[in-house]
Amino acid sequence: VPSNYLKPNHRVVRYVPWAKLRKDEDENVVGVLGVAFKLRPGEAYLSTTWAEYFPTAEPIADAIRAIRGSDIDVRPKSGYAIGIVERIDIECQARSRKIRYCHESSADNPAHAALRGWPEDDDELLERLAEDAWCETVLNSSVP
Amino acid sequence: MSFSQSTQGVLPIDVTASNNALSSVGPLSKYLDDLRRSLQIATIANLSEPPVRIRTSGSTPGISATSSNSLRTKKSLPEELFDSLASFKIKTSTVAMYLEDSWRLGFFKQLDSLLGSESWDPEDALPAPDSFNTLLRMLLLLSPERRPGLGASGDGILIAAWTVGSDRLTIYCLPKDQVKWVLSCELEGARESAAGNSTLSNLREILSPYRPERWFRAKQLPQT
Numbered sequence: 001v002p003s004n005y006l007k008p009n010h011r012v013v014r015y016v017p018w019a020k021l022r023k024d025e026d027e028n029v030v031g032v033l034g035v036a037f038k039l040r041p042g043e044a045y046l047s048t049t050w051a052e053y054f055p056t057a058e059p060i061a062d063a064i065r066a067i068r069g070s071d072i073d074v075r076p077k078s079g080y081a082i083g084i085v086e087r088i089d090i091e092c093q094a095r096s097r098k099i100r101y102c103h104e105s106s107a108d109n110p111a112h113a114a115l116r117g118w119p120e121d122d123d124e125l126l127e128r129l130a131e132d133a134w135c136e137t138v139l140n141s142s143v144p
Numbered sequence: 145m146s147f148s149q150s151t152q153g154v155l156p157i158d159v160t161a162s163n164n165a166l167s168s169v170g171p172l173s174k175y176l177d178d179l180r181r182s183l184q185i186a187t188i189a190n191l192s193e194p195p196v197r198i199r200t201s202g203s204t205p206g207i208s209a210t211s212s213n214s215l216r217t218k219k220s221l222p223e224e225l226f227d228s229l230a231s232f233k234i235k236t237s238t239v240a241m242y243l244e245d246s247w248r249l250g251f252f253k254q255l256d257s258l259l260g261s262e263s264w265d266p267e268d269a270l271p272a273p274d275s276f277n278t279l280l281r282m283l284l285l286l287s288p289e290r291r292p293g294l295g296a297s298g299d300g301i302l303i304a305a306w307t308v309g310s311d312r313l314t315i316y317c318l319p320k321d322q323v324k325w326v327l328s329c330e331l332e333g334a335r336e337s338a339a340g341n342s343t344l345s346n347l348r349e350i351l352s353p354y355r356p357e358r359w360f361r362a363k364q365l366p367q368t
Contacts, residue, residue: 020265022305022312023293025363027257033314034326035297053237077263083335113193124339127314129325 006101012048013063013114014134018077021137031137032081039119044128045114048051050103051082053111062144063111068108074140078138085133088115095125128134223260224270230257232276242284247291251283254294267299276302276317283323283329284346288360306359313359323347329354 006012019034021029036045062084067072074144087099092099100116119125163281219227240248255302257263259271279302283292292304297316306313311329318324321344328337342350 006177015264017268019258019265019268020261021298023306024294024307025254025291025293027254027293030293033295033303033305035295035303038298040298073266075263075265076267077257077260092294123316123324124326124337127312128337131310131312131328 004103006050006085006113008050008084008089010062010085010090010101011051012115013051013060013067014048014081014083014100015072015074016079016081016137017075018079021079025131027109029137029139032079032130032134034123034128034130035128036081037134039118039120042072045082045102046081046118048113048115049109050111050113053103060138061143064138064140065072065107066111070106072114073109077138078140080138081130081134082136082138083118085098085103087133087135088129091125092119095119095122097122097125104120130138171207184217196351221264224260225259225264228270228273229255230261231273232271237281239280244294250291254291258294263365265298268296268298270297271302272300272319272342277299278317278319278321278323278344279304280313282317282323282347285344285362286348286356289362290360302355308358311358313356315347321345325351327351327354329358331355 014036016032016036022031022033022142025029025061039046049063049067051059051063053059054066056062064080067080088101089099097119098117102116104112104114105113203323233252236243236248236251243251282304288306290306292315293308295303295305302317304315304317310328313327313329314325316324322341323344324339324341325347326337326339329337330336336354338354340350348356
């Protein structure tokens, strides 16, 4: 599959189910948990959607609509984490992880991006990524 | 009708009595009533999950031995979520005397939300009962005034997360009183982050250098 690499200032959007959103005791969403970025067994890369693929006024909203139109079973109470390539890279390089950010369109999502070389079993790094690199969260209900 | 525990952990249900008790009301309906009652009792016994097998004895033409498992059909995801939720609430209720009513009701609300069919990702494994045991025991041991936010990993591990400003504590509740914790917080003017594995019995002591009361104290109401 031919790949284009994403630029440092580009953003990627990741679907996050309710159980992996970080909440306070009153169920207010305050971010995402590190487990939102954990690979499932057998997954070779972290699956995301490239926002800058859409040359529109609302690339994040368009990326979310692309996710909704994909094979992912988007639940009403879910959210999306938005990460910046450069900030993800800083956190991962600090732990000697080299990530490749590849645009790999798929049949169900033309803006699909694969984050290859993703850490498999480093909970501390995943929590740091959730805190510092994927630092914006959008609720599914807030995007028409 | 009699019940006895065999030496092999099998609960035989003797239905010969029902054959002997065929009444004038109708032998077949009487037999079916007895059998239905037997199955209900066996199902209740099976909640504690020792292997239970129903064994018929005596001559009962046309009715063969069966197992309670074979009577079950595969449950839908909403049914499985409901069962998990019910079992977690029942377990919590057994320690209700240690929890304030408002705390417990808030916790139940969080469980309702976590395990709602509107919110659960069908790709994820349901939270493991062993993980919930650890979560509940941890909450009893730490006795936090502030409840954690609840989450779950894709492989059935429950997660307790406290967030106060930019200070974060995340605890993965593993089976058998084991926990994995990750934190980041301000300490002596510097940003600290740490992670580790622990048993529940050591957790409070391990967290103590990071002043965990910042997470566990009740939320301060804004002063007017």
